[in-house]
Amino acid sequence: METNSEGIRLQKVLANAGVASRRVSEQLIVEGRVRVNGKVVTELGSRIDPDNDLVDVDGTAVQLDAGKRYVMLNKPTGVISSMKDDRGRTDLRAFTRDWEERLFNVGRLDYDTSGLLVLTNDGELAQVLAHPSFGVTKVYIAKVEGRVTAQTIATLTRGIELDDGPIQADKARLLDVSADSSLVELTLHSGRNRIVRRMMAAVGHPVLELVRRQFGPLHLGTLPVGRARELTKVERGALLTLSRQGSAPAQDDPAGDAPSGEKPEDS
Numbered sequence: 001m002e003t004n005s006e007g008i009r010l011q012k013v014l015a016n017a018g019v020a021s022r023r024v025s026e027q028l029i030v031e032g033r034v035r036v037n038g039k040v041v042t043e044l045g046s047r048i049d050p051d052n053d054l055v056d057v058d059g060t061a062v063q064l065d066a067g068k069r070y071v072m073l074n075k076p077t078g079v080i081s082s083m084k085d086d087r088g089r090t091d092l093r094a095f096t097r098d099w100e101e102r103l104f105n106v107g108r109l110d111y112d113t114s115g116l117l118v119l120t121n122d123g124e125l126a127q128v129l130a131h132p133s134f135g136v137t138k139v140y141i142a143k144v145e146g147r148v149t150a151q152t153i154a155t156l157t158r159g160i161e162l163d164d165g166p167i168q169a170d171k172a173r174l175l176d177v178s179a180d181s182s183l184v185e186l187t188l189h190s191g192r193n194r195i196v197r198r199m200m201a202a203v204g205h206p207v208l209e210l211v212r213r214q215f216g217p218l219h220l221g222t223l224p225v226g227r228a229r230e231l232t233k234v235e236r237g238a239l240l241t242l243s244r245q246g247s248a249p250a251q252d253d254p255a256g257d258a259p260s261g262e263k264p265e266d267s
Helices: 011-017 022-032 123-131 148-156 197-203 233-247
Strands: 034-036 055-057 070-075 104-106 115-118 137-146 160-162 166-167 171-177 181-188 207-215 228-230
Touching: 011 022, 011 034, 011 055, 022 034, 055 228, 070 233, 104 123, 104 197, 137 197, 148 160, 148 181, 160 197, 181 197, 197 207, 228 233
Parallel strands: 115 207
Antiparallel strands: 034 055, 070 115, 070 228, 104 115, 137 181, 137 207, 160 166, 171 181
């Protein structure tokens, strides 16, 4: 890597980003565990431009811009996935008042769907993760009508035909069965409009309630409905690492609300 005499020493950048102390950061560099723009850097005199260069340690992206915010929201039902709704419905502004930055959502969740939604002011990350061909994995828990059988679960993973083409779940699990309803966990990387609801309706089990529990590397955990929190350093690193893989997106169904106007991801 060429030395940038106008930049900042790499070990100082790592220390400022909270990766480790400057001394430990120097050790990470010497051990070949740090990359800048995809290339391993082992020289302690190396300087970088934090505003433009991409750094990762042990393959995990490092957030260098302290002005970027990454927030996880457990969206309630009855909330539109938009920062402004011209029909007067409750929108996402109700959950972003604790942050000075202007946040916006990465993809969408349906009005009647609750669960994990990412809010950020990082436009580049949002565009990559919401790109139609990127295919971020999402995990949903659906309460559906009727008693779902093992055969139905197999059908969901084997694939079914919908009006807009074939679809199959990456994974499907039957979590619980009662007298008149079932709980099903679906893992999908498709983002076609209302895809979970349409899939379950197609196999004879309309959705009663739907929650998204996971988005890529992020898990909803115990975050209460209607609450938002900033991502931890580990979560930010995982999300940024995922977004930087956008140069080679998965070639499959759209994964969210693309800038070009794709339909919202289901929900």
